[in-house]
Amino acid sequence: MNNSHRRIPAWLTDYLGMAGALGLLLLIFGLSTENFFSAATFGTIANQIPDTTIMAVGMTWVLIIAGIDLSVGSVMALSGAVLGVALARFGIPLPVAVVACLLVGLLCGLASGLIVVAWSLPSFIVTLGMMEIARGATYLVTQSRTLYVSDRLEMITDTTLLGLSAPFLLAVLIVLVAQFVLSMTVFGRHMVAVGTNETAARLSGIAVRRVRLAVFAVSGLLCGVAALINTARYQANPNNGIGMELQVIAAVVIGGTSLMGGRGSVVSTFFGVLIIKVLGTGLAQTGAQEPTKRLVTGCVIIAAVVLDYYRRRLRKTGTEAAQ
Amino acid sequence: MFANRSRLNKYPLLPFFVAALLLTVIASGCTKRGSQDGKPRIALVMKSLANEFFKTMEEGARGHHAEHKDLYNLKVVGIRNEEDVAQQVDLIETIIAQGTDAIVIAPADSEALIPVCKKAMAAGIVVINIDNKLDRARLEREGIQIPFVGPDNRKGAKLAGDYLAAKLKAGDEVAIIEGVPNAFNGIQRKAGFQDAIAAAGLNLVSSQSGNWETAKAAECVSAIATEYPGLKAVLCANDSMALGAVDALKTAGRTDTVYIVGFDNIEAVQKLVKNGKVLCTVDQHGDQLAVYGIEYALDILNTKAAPADKETPVDLVTAETLK
Amino acid sequence: MIGSAGAILSVRRICKTFGPVRVLHDVDFDLNAGAVHALVGENGAGKTTLARIIAGTHRDDGGGMTLNGQSYRPAGRTDAQRRGVRMVMQELNLFPTLTVAENIFLEDLPRRFGVINYRLLHRRAEELMAAIGLRDLAVDEPVGNLTVGSRQMVEIAAGLSQDCRLLILDEPTASLTDRETCLLFDQIRRLRARGVAMLYISHRMQEIKQIADTVTVLRDGRIISTHAIDTLTVEEIVNRMVGREISHAPAARTAAKGRVALRVENLCAGPRVQNISFDLHKGEVLGLAGLIGAGRTETVRAIFGADRLTSGRIYLGETAKHVRIRSPRDAIAHGIALIPEDRKEQGLFLPLGVDRNIAVPNLSRLSCAGIISPAAERTLARRHIDTGAIKCAAPDQPAETLSGGNQQKVVIAKWLARDCDVLIFDEPTRGIDVGAKFEIYAMMADLAARGKALIVVSSDLRELMAICDRIAVLSDGCLAATFSRNAFSEQTINAAAFSRHTATFRTQGAAG
Numbered sequence A: 001m002n003n004s005h006r007r008i009p010a011w012l013t014d015y016l017g018m019a020g021a022l023g024l025l026l027l028i029f030g031l032s033t034e035n036f037f038s039a040a041t042f043g044t045i046a047n048q049i050p051d052t053t054i055m056a057v058g059m060t061w062v063l064i065i066a067g068i069d070l071s072v073g074s075v076m077a078l079s080g081a082v083l084g085v086a087l088a089r090f091g092i093p094l095p096v097a098v099v100a101c102l103l104v105g106l107l108c109g110l111a112s113g114l115i116v117v118a119w120s121l122p123s124f125i126v127t128l129g130m131m132e133i134a135r136g137a138t139y140l141v142t143q144s145r146t147l148y149v150s151d152r153l154e155m156i157t158d159t160t161l162l163g164l165s166a167p168f169l170l171a172v173l174i175v176l177v178a179q180f181v182l183s184m185t186v187f188g189r190h191m192v193a194v195g196t197n198e199t200a201a202r203l204s205g206i207a208v209r210r211v212r213l214a215v216f217a218v219s220g221l222l223c224g225v226a227a228l229i230n231t232a233r234y235q236a237n238p239n240n241g242i243g244m245e246l247q248v249i250a251a252v253v254i255g256g257t258s259l260m261g262g263r264g265s266v267v268s269t270f271f272g273v274l275i276i277k278v279l280g281t282g283l284a285q286t287g288a289q290e291p292t293k294r295l296v297t298g299c300v301i302i303a304a305v306v307l308d309y310y311r312r313r314l315r316k317t318g319t320e321a322a323q
Numbered sequence B: 001m002f003a004n005r006s007r008l009n010k011y012p013l014l015p016f017f018v019a020a021l022l023l024t025v026i027a028s029g030c031t032k033r034g035s036q037d038g039k040p041r042i043a044l045v046m047k048s049l050a051n052e053f054f055k056t057m058e059e060g061a062r063g064h065h066a067e068h069k070d071l072y073n074l075k076v077v078g079i080r081n082e083e084d085v086a087q088q089v090d091l092i093e094t095i096i097a098q099g100t101d102a103i104v105i106a107p108a109d110s111e112a113l114i115p116v117c118k119k120a121m122a123a124g125i126v127v128i129n130i131d132n133k134l135d136r137a138r139l140e141r142e143g144i145q146i147p148f149v150g151p152d153n154r155k156g157a158k159l160a161g162d163y164l165a166a167k168l169k170a171g172d173e174v175a176i177i178e179g180v181p182n183a184f185n186g187i188q189r190k191a192g193f194q195d196a197i198a199a200a201g202l203n204l205v206s207s208q209s210g211n212w213e214t215a216k217a218a219e220c221v222s223a224i225a226t227e228y229p230g231l232k233a234v235l236c237a238n239d240s241m242a243l244g245a246v247d248a249l250k251t252a253g254r255t256d257t258v259y260i261v262g263f264d265n266i267e268a269v270q271k272l273v274k275n276g277k278v279l280c281t282v283d284q285h286g287d288q289l290a291v292y293g294i295e296y297a298l299d300i301l302n303t304k305a306a307p308a309d310k311e312t313p314v315d316l317v318t319a320e321t322l323k
Numbered sequence C: 001m002i003g004s005a006g007a008i009l010s011v012r013r014i015c016k017t018f019g020p021v022r023v024l025h026d027v028d029f030d031l032n033a034g035a036v037h038a039l040v041g042e043n044g045a046g047k048t049t050l051a052r053i054i055a056g057t058h059r060d061d062g063g064g065m066t067l068n069g070q071s072y073r074p075a076g077r078t079d080a081q082r083r084g085v086r087m088v089m090q091e092l093n094l095f096p097t098l099t100v101a102e103n104i105f106l107e108d109l110p111r112r113f114g115v116i117n118y119r120l121l122h123r124r125a126e127e128l129m130a131a132i133g134l135r136d137l138a139v140d141e142p143v144g145n146l147t148v149g150s151r152q153m154v155e156i157a158a159g160l161s162q163d164c165r166l167l168i169l170d171e172p173t174a175s176l177t178d179r180e181t182c183l184l185f186d187q188i189r190r191l192r193a194r195g196v197a198m199l200y201i202s203h204r205m206q207e208i209k210q211i212a213d214t215v216t217v218l219r220d221g222r223i224i225s226t227h228a229i230d231t232l233t234v235e236e237i238v239n240r241m242v243g244r245e246i247s248h249a250p251a252a253r254t255a256a257k258g259r260v261a262l263r264v265e266n267l268c269a270g271p272r273v274q275n276i277s278f279d280l281h282k283g284e285v286l287g288l289a290g291l292i293g294a295g296r297t298e299t300v301r302a303i304f305g306a307d308r309l310t311s312g313r314i315y316l317g318e319t320a321k322h323v324r325i326r327s328p329r330d331a332i333a334h335g336i337a338l339i340p341e342d343r344k345e346q347g348l349f350l351p352l353g354v355d356r357n358i359a360v361p362n363l364s365r366l367s368c369a370g371i372i373s374p375a376a377e378r379t380l381a382r383r384h385i386d387t388g389a390i391k392c393a394a395p396d397q398p399a400e401t402l403s404g405g406n407q408q409k410v411v412i413a414k415w416l417a418r419d420c421d422v423l424i425f426d427e428p429t430r431g432i433d434v435g436a437k438f439e440i441y442a443m444m445a446d447l448a449a450r451g452k453a454l455i456v457v458s459s460d461l462r463e464l465m466a467i468c469d470r471i472a473v474l475s476d477g478c479l480a481a482t483f484s485r486n487a488f489s490e491q492t493i494n495a496a497a498f499s500r501h502t503a504t505f506r507t508q509g510a511a512g
Ligand SMILES: Nc1ncnc2c1ncn2[C@@H]1O[C@H](COP(=O)(O)OP(=O)(O)OP(=O)(O)O)[C@@H](O)[C@H]1O
Pocket: A317, A318, A319, A320, C018, C019, C021, C023, C041, C042, C043, C044, C045, C046, C047, C048, C049, C050, C090, C391, C392, C393, C400, C401, C402, C403, C404, C405, C406, C431, C433
């Protein structure tokens, strides 16, 4: 049979499908609002995706090793809180505060990961615990008050290159690096192996626990990175990122990453984030009310995963039998 | 382990009986305890203690109690999420069981809490409503009277709206960012903004929910600003959302042409009011809200007076008043 | 034979394609009531596919079937079962967290007021397990705790638990020892006497001669011929399967014993590994024999670090260096490889391609600074697909879509690609066809000739006797005896295998 005939469309259809769905959304909103197709819209979207994207990258990895990280929203809030308190209350120099912020994220991720591997616990419940712990800690650190820090973090939001903001470029860079690691490196292959069949991975000599731990640590660290951007824009608000874990997971799953582990792509996750954010912005531009927004968002999420199911079925060489 | 299994298999209901037994034992341990020192006991039932606004309210109450330790005993409880009605109902039932003289409650829902309040009153407890006003019609139907002690949110919002209107001219485009759709005070604030808008003949182009959240508000404001290039002002139902509006307009480069109005007078916004990024906000003296309720409860306990609603002050905060 | 009068199931011009690959071409054949019909063919010939079409888990793409004269096209497994057609799967399909009894009677759990009647369930399960000779297996044990052999017995028991008119057995004996096979055959004869039609798929020719009435040979998705079993010799069957003559006397082993490669001293790990000690020399092939549950798999897993040792020491290499092996990773670092018995659960990454499966333990060799070279990965996969004769449409074909035997070849290839000094094979030829088996034997002989040390666990005693220099016999977790090549005899090895099992077990085993 003709391999080249089969192989090239395989990865291309992955992205084309997503891009098609995205195009459809853009078209609908373009037709139903006056100013959707404007530089301003795309500027806003480019501004709104970096923190979600960066967290979604970590989540993609976590889902690939058949885990889940529910703590991302809270960990981001905690990192941001530490950043905010360091800057606004103690007046600590910016570089030190940034390092502290990243460290907090990393430590939270490491803690979740350690507990998951040490007792072989389901990450769902461990990170659910971490979600509560980090949120509680956030309230303690901020004393439940919003701290205004934008003035100290202007260099994050205001730096631009070729008209694109630094956070956006950073997010894209992280997406590309994470995709490269996933598909081209030994570590990436180990992640896929662990997510596909943990027993076989262990018997193949993969340090399953180390891979797990590393992935959770990376997820935590990326929450810290996202916190820099999020805080620079929205201040150190103890309620930041509530419910964000679900938005992040939705974006990742829309991107075709399996909740069962072993299958996923960071680039597709990026498209997933785009779809969610375009949807949010588009709906807000149409002036839709909250109930409508939620209804439509829910439908789009489900439609996206149903589409993904058919795309995968088409790609499979064989049709699995009716059970 | 496996020996146990087979027993469980034979008696599948065994664990349920054991659990039920345990619960009964625990429950019977929680008997009513009377007041030891004869001072009236007041229970302050808050919404989310994580929210800055309620945190301020709680601290005000504790401060008041610290100064008047000889007058009453105070117990403060709060729920996890602002909208977790069930948890608040449970809390009140526990308080009734443990015994108290008065309950000062900031209800999570303006109707759902009424039955349990009625139960408290039937147990001889004085109930005072603060913050979120209980539904009048429903109270009447239940045949009870619970006094509301608090500010008129609608009036406060109208104050801010009027202040804004003075800077605009009739026909100017403005937008409202609402709180969560079912919150009474959010609805009141929106109504107050609308009163002012109607009075000044402004053009309300969009009114959307920002869910009290910074990020969500930023998303809405970005979209609205893009869709309506002539937008002149955004009225936000709380200050967290005003922070989101500040960010959105900054990234859209419209800081100088669009006014922002907030509500609550949180610390982070005061700075922005001073430097003109936020036009004005409204102070409903959050730190005193619970205190007013407590004082009124003590009043009723001492004088046995017939309960009646009591309005507390709201003030406009602008760059001038902050000087 | 075609269109014979007593046919209970007639298959006519059945076709099946998977994507671009045609797996069955116009297959015609009949199954008769009260007869055992063997289906043989090389790995990937399409046996399982055909069986699954009959059992309703695959849909055909053309052709038709009749069952008892009525048209038959099952919509799914349950539909087929309703019509009296059942199948014991080649790939194990049990629920690991449910108990043995629950798995067996899953479709028809005895209930009282909607609550499962465990007393009745366990009694029925015990009866059934006793009938197929698994008296010592606790029926309330979760299936996940069992070895592959026991699981296969449970799978068979589940197939026998309900009445049916047509029973398909897809390589039921692949990891059974002679004793269990005998008991299974008793059951098959009983069913045959009751008029049940059976389709029996196996790569073990002796068994087919023993139990089948008719044999059909399938090659590359086409029916080659159908014969009464007595009219063909084993050689003739095999030649028809392969389409050419094969030599199948394994190269006689010339044991040139080298130095010690692996020394195991007083190894203990759980109840099934007690005080095992032996030496393994370079260039030697050591067989591990024993009944199901004797602790063969547990022993090799303990050596490989897959299970925790409770005590004992392992020494490696010419200097007999004491090594601590805490995980498979350590074992691999010390040059030990284990080809596990359960390919689906322990060997393969089912959704991943053949190439990626082969690459997994070899990534350090295929990469530079942690970055994988796709070209090196492809080359490695190609080489092993060729040398291992793995039948796949493309190197990236997902392992889950390979035939059972080809999946097994992938697991072997994955470890051969890594140059280990001590190779442990746990049931290496499980599900492998006759021709490929001899290639694997030759490959093992070659490895030994190159100075590697091999341990082979197999439930097929004749296989062990053909390829090993020594055979160590385990019995109830202990090392009962070790035989060197000149002392091999089925009788003495079997006697050693039974030596330490309980009295009831022994009498029963002797009866089997
Ligand atoms: N879902 C699928 N997608 C693609 N190809 C498949 C699929 N299932 C089976 N095949 C192919 O069909 C062919 C026949 O497979 P089948 O399992 O029927 O072989 P078999 O005769 O049972 O072999 P074995 O003796 O190894 O069990 C194989 O080449 C296999 O790769």
